[in-house]
Amino acid sequence: MSSYCLATYRCYDDTADFNKKAQGIAVGLTVGSWTDLPEARKAQMQQHLGHVVSVDVSEAGEASPESRRYADIRIAYPDVNFSRDLPALLVTVFGKLSMDGKIKLTDLSFSESFLSAFAGPKFGLQGVRELLGVHDRPLLMSIFKSVIGQDLEGLGEQFYAQAAGGVDLIKDDEILFENPLTPIEKRVAVCMEASRRAYDVTGQKLLYATNLTGPTSKLADQARKAIHAGANALLFNVLAYGFDTLCELSADPDISVPIMAHPAMAGAFYPSPEYGISASLLLGKLMRVAGADLVLFPSPYGSVVMPREENLAIKQVLLTENLEQDYLYRHSAAEGPEREPSASANVRAALKTSFPVPSAGIHPGLVPLILRDFGTDVVVNAGGGIHGHPMGAIAGGQAFRQAIGATLDGKPLQEAAQQHPELKAAIEAWGVKS
Amino acid sequence: MSSYCLATYRCYDDTADFNKKAQGIAVGLTVGSWTDLPEARKAQMQQHLGHVVSVDVSEAGEASPESRRYADIRIAYPDVNFSRDLPALLVTVFGKLSMDGKIKLTDLSFSESFLSAFAGPKFGLQGVRELLGVHDRPLLMSIFKSVIGQDLEGLGEQFYAQAAGGVDLIKDDEILFENPLTPIEKRVAVCMEASRRAYDVTGQKLLYATNLTGPTSKLADQARKAIHAGANALLFNVLAYGFDTLCELSADPDISVPIMAHPAMAGAFYPSPEYGISASLLLGKLMRVAGADLVLFPSPYGSVVMPREENLAIKQVLLTENLEQDYLYRHSAAEGPEREPSASANVRAALKTSFPVPSAGIHPGLVPLILRDFGTDVVVNAGGGIHGHPMGAIAGGQAFRQAIGATLDGKPLQEAAQQHPELKAAIEAWGVKS
Numbered sequence: 030m031s032s033y034c035l036a037t038y039r040c041y042d043d044t045a046d047f048n049k050k051a052q053g054i055a056v057g058l059t060v061g062s063w064t065d066l067p068e069a070r071k072a073q074m075q076q077h078l079g080h081v082v083s084v085d086v087s088e089a090g091e092a093s094p095e096s097r098r099y100a101d102i103r104i105a106y107p108d109v110n111f112s113r114d115l116p117a118l119l120v121t122v123f124g125k126l127s128m129d130g131k132i133k134l135t136d137l138s139f140s141e142s143f144l145s146a147f148a149g150p151k152f153g154l155q156g157v158r159e160l161l162g163v164h165d166r167p168l169l170m171s172i173f174k175s176v177i178g179q180d181l182e183g184l185g186e187q188f189y190a191q192a193a194g195g196v197d198l199i200k201d202d203e204i205l206f207e208n209p210l211t212p213i214e215k216r217v218a219v220c221m222e223a224s225r226r227a228y229d230v231t232g233q234k235l236l237y238a239t240n241l242t243g244p245t246s247k248l249a250d251q252a253r254k255a256i257h258a259g260a261n262a263l264l265f266n267v268l269a270y271g272f273d274t275l276c277e278l279s280a281d282p283d284i285s286v287p288i289m290a291h292p293a294m295a296g297a298f299y300p301s302p303e304y305g306i307s308a309s310l311l312l313g314k315l316m317r318v319a320g321a322d323l324v325l326f327p328s329p330y331g332s333v334v335m336p337r338e339e340n341l342a343i344k345q346v347l348l349t350e351n352l353e354q355d356y357l358y359r360h361s362a363a364e365g366p367e368r369e370p371s372a373s374a375n376v377r378a379a380l381k382t383s384f385p386v387p388s389a390g391i392h393p394g395l396v397p398l399i400l401r402d403f404g405t406d407v408v409v410n411a412g413g414g415i416h417g418h419p420m421g422a423i424a425g426g427q428a429f430r431q432a433i434g435a436t437l438d439g440k441p442l443q444e445a446a447q448q449h450p451e452l453k454a455a456i457e458a459w460g461v462k463s
Numbered sequence: 464m465s466s467y468c469l470a471t472y473r474c475y476d477d478t479a480d481f482n483k484k485a486q487g488i489a490v491g492l493t494v495g496s497w498t499d500l501p502e503a504r505k506a507q508m509q510q511h512l513g514h515v516v517s518v519d520v521s522e523a524g525e526a527s528p529e530s531r532r533y534a535d536i537r538i539a540y541p542d543v544n545f546s547r548d549l550p551a552l553l554v555t556v557f558g559k560l561s562m563d564g565k566i567k568l569t570d571l572s573f574s575e576s577f578l579s580a581f582a583g584p585k586f587g588l589q590g591v592r593e594l595l596g597v598h599d600r601p602l603l604m605s606i607f608k609s610v611i612g613q614d615l616e617g618l619g620e621q622f623y624a625q626a627a628g629g630v631d632l633i634k635d636d637e638i639l640f641e642n643p644l645t646p647i648e649k650r651v652a653v654c655m656e657a658s659r660r661a662y663d664v665t666g667q668k669l670l671y672a673t674n675l676t677g678p679t680s681k682l683a684d685q686a687r688k689a690i691h692a693g694a695n696a697l698l699f700n701v702l703a704y705g706f707d708t709l710c711e712l713s714a715d716p717d718i719s720v721p722i723m724a725h726p727a728m729a730g731a732f733y734p735s736p737e738y739g740i741s742a743s744l745l746l747g748k749l750m751r752v753a754g755a756d757l758v759l760f761p762s763p764y765g766s767v768v769m770p771r772e773e774n775l776a777i778k779q780v781l782l783t784e785n786l787e788q789d790y791l792y793r794h795s796a797a798e799g800p801e802r803e804p805s806a807s808a809n810v811r812a813a814l815k816t817s818f819p820v821p822s823a824g825i826h827p828g829l830v831p832l833i834l835r836d837f838g839t840d841v842v843v844n845a846g847g848g849i850h851g852h853p854m855g856a857i858a859g860g861q862a863f864r865q866a867i868g869a870t871l872d873g874k875p876l877q878e879a880a881q882q883h884p885e886l887k888a889a890i891e892a893w894g895v896k897s
Contacts, residue, residue: 058638061609077612110611112640114678116703120727121638124700127730128761128769134731175495177544178511204492204555206546244548245679245707266558269550271705273679293554296561297568301735327562335562 031076032140033105035358036122040100041131041303047084047100054126055079055104080105082360101135105360113146115272115319123306131303136310138358139318144380148280150322152287153381154348154406157322160261160287161197161234166437167405169429170198170386171422172412176205184211185219187422191415192227192235194426198323198408200264201240203291213239213251214258221259238262238289238323241278245270249277252284262287265321268294268311272319279320289386290321299339308335309342314356316383317347323384323408330398330462331390337402340387344403347383356380386410393452394442394461396432409433419454428455465510466574467539469792470556474534475565475737481518481534489513489538492560514539516794535569539794547580549706549753557740565737570744572792573752578814582714584756586721587815588782588840591756594695594721595631595668600871601839603863604632604820605856606846610639618645619653621856625849626661626669628860632757632842634698635674637725647673647685648692655693672696672723672757675712679704683711686718696721699755702728702745706753713754723820724755733773742769743776748790750817751781757818757842764832764896765824771836774821778837781817790814820844827886828876828895830866843867853888862889 038054040047056063059079066074082103089098104122111117123134150156158164171191176184191199199220207213217239224235239255241248241263248270252263267275267290279288292312299308312326324347329337349355385407387399392414399409411429418425428451435445435452442461446453472488474481490497493513500508516537523532538556545551557568584590592598605625610618625633633654641647651673658669673689675682675697682704686697701709701724713722726746733742746760758781763771783789819841821833826848833843845863852859862885869879869886876895880887 060611061636074612109642110638110640112642112677114676116679116700117640117676120700120703123731124637124703124725124727127728128726128734129730129766131734132730177494178508202495203558204544206544206551208543208546242548242551243546244711245550245705246683246711249680266550266554269554269558269705270707271679271703273704274708277678277680291558292562293558294561296563296566297557297732297739300562300565301738304735305731305739332563 032108032142033358033360034108034118034140034143035082035103035105035138036134037136038102039133039135040102041097043098047086047102051081051084051102051104054102055081058121058126059106059110076109077107079107105358108140108143113143115276115315118143133301133303133305133307134310135307137314139356140358144318144356147276147318147380148320149317149380150320150383151279152322154384156381157236157287157384160236163197167400167433168197168384168408169195169426169433170200170408170410171196171415171426172200172410173202173205174412174416176202178210180210181215181219184216185223188220188223189227190422191426192224193230194415194423195231195233195430196235196426197233198236198238198262200238200289203240203264203266203293205240206242213255217255217258217260236262236287238264240264245274248274249281249284252278256284256286260286262289264289264291266291266293267316267319267321268292272315275319275321287322288320289323290316290325292326295326308339309346313343313346317380321383323386325386325388325410327389328387328391330387330395341402344385347385348406350382352380384408392459393428393432393455394459396429397436397442398462400436414459418451419458420451424451424454427451466542466576467792467794468542468552468574468577469516469537469539469572470568471570472536473567473569474536475531477532481520481536485515485518485536485538488536488560489515492555493540493544510543511541513541539792542574542577547577549710549749552577567735567737567739567741568744569741571748573790574792578752578790581710581752581814582754583751583814584754584817585713586756588818590815591670591721591818594670597631601834601867602631602818602842603629603860603867604634604842604844605630605849605860606634606844607636607639608846608850610636612644614644615649615653618650619657622654622657623661624856625860626658627664628849628857629665629667629864630669630860632670632672632696634672634723637674637698637700637727639674640676647689651689651692651694670696670721672698674698679708682708683715683718686712690718690720694720696723698723698725700725700727701750701753701755702726706749709753709755721756722754723757724750724759726760729760742773743780747777747780751814755817757820759820759822759844761823762821762825764829775836778819781819782840784816786814818842826893827862827866827889828893830863831870831876832896834870848893852885853892854885858885858888861885
C-alpha cells in the first residue's frame, strides 16, 4: 500500500502553464521521467511516482487589486522515496525546487507512516504546565538582557530580579554562547541557586532555559552537563543546526527537560512572499514535529513584527489536537484510481502540543490582546517590558502577572491598575493596546 | 587585543535613518545597551561592543531608475562574544536581525582568530585534481538520473555508461536516500566495480560521490561505511543539516575522501533581494570555510538560473588565494581609536580552494561560455546533456570531452564537430551558445 506526504507551494509567474509546471514537479522530483518509460517499467515505477493533487490559479488582480498571478500547487510524494527524517523530506520536496523560480514552500502534510517516526515534544504544553504546577493561566517568561560580558554574580542578580517578580520561565539570551565568564555549568548553578532564593519569596516553581550551543556532535553532552548542573530547560537555536538535530536532542532519553526553540535566522526563510518557507511550517509544524516543547516566534504586537494571521497560523499548528486536519495527508479515491485509501481509520501518531511564545516588544498593556489572540495556552514573553519597568525588574514581572490576572477576570487593565501600583506604572510607561 | 568579524547587510527602507539603525544593530546585538551604562561599566564592556564600520545609502532611483532606497551596512562584532563555530557567528549576526525588516546578509569577513578554528576543505581543488591525476583541463561530472526505484543492476549499468564516456566524477542524485533497493554500501560496491570496468576502456580515474544521508548523529558512521565499501567521494545536502555538520564531517580524520556540497534548499535563502543570505556567502564562503571540496550551485546558463554576476561572485570566493581581501577583516585606525590593528601582518589561516560546479541545463554547446566565465578551474557538470545525447550516454560524455578539448585549443565547436560525430550530434540537438 502506498502512502504519501503532501507539499503545498505558492508559485508566482505571469504566464506559466501551472498545470504543466505541477506535472513537471511531480515527475521530476520523483521518478525523473515518465512518458518515455516502457509500460513494464511504468508498472514497477508507479509506486515511486509523485502526483499532482491540486493546482489553484489566482489570476492577476483576483486576490487583491495589486496581486500578481500565482498558483497554489499541491504535490503528493510517495513515502517510499525518502527515509524517515526531515532532511530527506525537505530535500525531496524543496531541494532543487527551491531554486526554480519564484516558489515558496507553504505547507507540508505527512502520512501517518512518516509521522510515526517522530516522537514530537517530550513534555509539550501540558508537560511544561505540570512541571510548573500552573494549569489555569498563561505562563510568563522573562528574557535575560545584556548578558554578554556579564560575570556570574551579575547573572545571578539579574536572574533573581526576574524570578522574584513571579515569572514562570527565564530564558538565556540566544547570543550567549559558551564563554569563560559564564560557562554553562556554572551559569546553571548560579541561576538555579537564585531560583531557589526567589522561590522562598514567591513559592513558585520556575524553568530556566539555558542556551545550548557549540559543535553539533557535542550538543547532547553539553545538555547532559547542563542538566547535571541543575538545568531544568534548554534553549536551542534550531535553524542554525537543522531540524534533525532538534529531533535527535528531543528523542534523547537523557535530555529529561523541555526544549525551547528559538527562531534565530527564521527571517532568512519566511518573510518573502515569493521565496522560502512559510512561518507556520517553519516555526509551527516543523518545530513541533521535531520536538520543541515551546516555540518562540516574532509577535505581531511589538518591534519585530510578523502579520497577525501568520501568528495565528503558527498557533493553530502548535496547539491543534486534531492532527487529522492539519498534519495528516490521506489520499482519497477522488485523487485518482492509482492511489489507495489508507488502511487505518484512526490516527495512530499523536504529537503533544507545543507552547506558543509570541515574542518581542511585549509590555503589560498588550496582555489583553495576546490573550484575545492566543487564549490561555500561551507564554507571555517579555524582555524590555520587565527590565525596563520604571520601578525595576521585580515590579516588571509583577505588573505582567497583574495584567494577566485582570484579563482572566475580565477586568480592564486601567481598572486593575488602581489596586496595583506596578501595573499602573507600566501602563503609564507603555500604555494599553486593544 | 580585540579582533572582530564583519557582517555586511543590505537593508531596504523608504525613510529609515540608516545610521541610527546601524548603531542599533551594533549595540543591540552585542552589549544590549550602551548610553545608559555607568562609565566604569563601559570600560569593562568596551571589548564586547559592536561597531558600525560603514553605512552606504543608495537613494531611490540612484542605483537604477526603478531602484528603491537601501543601505549597505557593515558591522564589526567582537570575537570575544561568540564561540568559534558557524552557528554561533550566524546567530550573532543574523539571528534576531533576520526578522527585523527588509534585511539581507550579503557578506561576512572573519578575523584571523575566528578563521583559524576552521580547517576548510581537506582536499580542495588541487587535492581533487591530484586524486584524479588531471591538472590541465576542467573536470567533467555526470549526474545519475531517475535513480529512485532503480535496482543495483540498473545503477551499475547507468554508472558504466557515464564512466565510459570519459567523465571524471559521477554524483548520486541528491534525492536518493538510504533505501532497501540500493543501500549505500551495496550501491558503492556496484558503482566502483562499474568504475573499474570503465577504467579498462578509458584508462581514467573517477570519483563517485555517493549521497550521505540519514540522522545527523549517524552521518559520520554512514560515511565510514561508504568509504569502507570503496566510496572515494561523498555528496552532502549541507543546508538540510547546517554548516556545522559539514565542518565536523570535513574535519573528521576518518572521512578520507572529498566532500561535494549540494545546494539543495539554497533557493529558500538567496534569491530574494530583500531577505535571506546572498548566494556568494551561502554557497561560496560558508561552504568553503565549512570544508566543501567541491560546491554545486545553479548555473546562469541553463534551466535553474542564477544571475551571472552572482555565479562569478561564488567563483571568486571559492577560488581566491588572497584570503586577505575577501575573507579577512582587519580593523584599521580609520575605524576608530578604540580598535587596535591586528598584530600579525601575515595571513596565518590558509584555506584550500574549493572546486566550483555550476550546474543545471548544461550541454556541450555551453562549454565555451563556461570556460570563458570560470577558466580551467571548474567542473563541467551535466545531467540531461549526457543522458539525453542522441547517441547515448557514452557519446554524451565523449561530446563534452570533445567540447572541452576544442575550447582549450581555441577551436570553435562547430569546427571541432567535423572530426567528432558525438560533438556534432550534441550541437545538432542543443546548439552552441556564445
